[in-house]
Amino acid sequence: MVLAASDRIGQALDLVGSDEAAIVRDLGRLLAVDTSFPPGDGYGALADLAEDLVAPLGFSCSRVSVPDALWSTPAGGAHGERVNLIASRPSGLPICSLYFHVDTVPPGEGWTRPPLALAQVDGRLYGRGAADMKGTIAATLAALRALERTGSPLRFEPRLLFCTDEEGGLYPGIRYLAEQGLVEGHLLSFNGGAAPRIWAGCFGSIDLLVRIRGRGAHSGEPVGGINAVEEAIPLLNALMALKGRVERRVSAMPSPPHYDGSPLHGRLTIAALHGGQKGSSLPAAFEILVNRRYAPEEDFPEVLAELEATVRDVMAPTQVLDVETHVIGHLAPVSDPTGPHWPRWQAALGRGFGFAPEEFRAWGSSSSSDMGFVQQAGIREILLGGLGRPDNNIHAPDEFTTMADVVALARSILAYLSGDFEAQV
Known part of the structure; x- marks a missing residue:
């Protein structure tokens, strides 16, 4: 029996909800790799892990390192190779580049549990980078597994960009990739929040x-x-x-x-x-x-x-x-990143998180993003999603996300990439 499109996407969305054990496993492995910036000397180890995580999904990987002369500063706080990883699996479909920054701020003091290990407490997932933004990697992997298991056709072929030095470096990895022409298709950044938001810049x-x-x-x-x-x-x-x-x-x-x-x-x-x-x-x-x-x-x-x-x-x-x-x-400011793909992404966020269309509104922030350099390289439209909420303790002790938000983000990603989602927009 061949499932109808609505049945396929429904089954895929249900599979995400039953994949919590794998989400916990993936996030735990990601949090255990110390990618604190400064110094940012754990990027090679994170690239090794990312290759291992995406290989079962058919991705091949290439590494691109930012030249030392671009990111070194007289302060000397940063050291280690700036390894960015690009994971792709060419299919002939239009590409959507999914962006993750793999660095975190240092754990700092005041934690009530080990910052570089996953702790689960009442549906919360604690650890440095859980919300900002290693949890978004775990969500993406869950979405891709569900699409593969149900045989759902894709609307866009995902290209995964694991990038360096967003948390304060002089030359973020995504800037270098964009300037070298290595960001293909349109771009979806996960440096945002779990909210019905249309990004107005930063x-x-x-x-x-x-x-x-x-x-x-x-x-x-x-x-x-x-x-x-x-x-x-x-x-x-x-x-x-x-x-x-x-x-x-x-x-x-x-x-x-x-x-x-x-x-x-x-x-x-x-x-x-x-x-x-x-x-x-x-x-x-x-x-x-x-x-x-x-x-x-x-x-x-x-x-x-x-x-x-x-x-x-x-x-x-x-x-x-x-x-x-x-x-x-x-980090350069971002100005008016909207474009033709935003309505579909907005609908996908509504499907994943349950946001009603009338809840969406546009706003910016005085926080910053490395997407400004992407715009300067000629890529104006940037979709935004993520796991951040005002109470997630991002950049503070006991940073956390929730399993509910990771699952909701995974479902949003799944819907956006799925060819079966066309009738739902």
């Missing part, structure tokens, strides 16, 4: 490292010494004043529902301070890491120039021996 992000050099001395006899930390206090005050001005700059990009009507605005964060060793020594060096989130309406050179001018003008009169500024991370 802000850019700059990480600026400020290095201040003084002169060490005994704190009890500081003759000839220059305290780099104390000399930087006026700069910290100036950055806080600039923060106030920056955060009064409002973007026209629509804000998320949880903003309750408040607009998106620029952001400046003093993200890290490093200096000094012990009480008896004057600190000879001090580092300040500044993160600046800028709207699509702002111009990158002007934003950077404002930061650098603040440093230069404040530090010029001080006694310090030298001041350096280095851009150690940059």
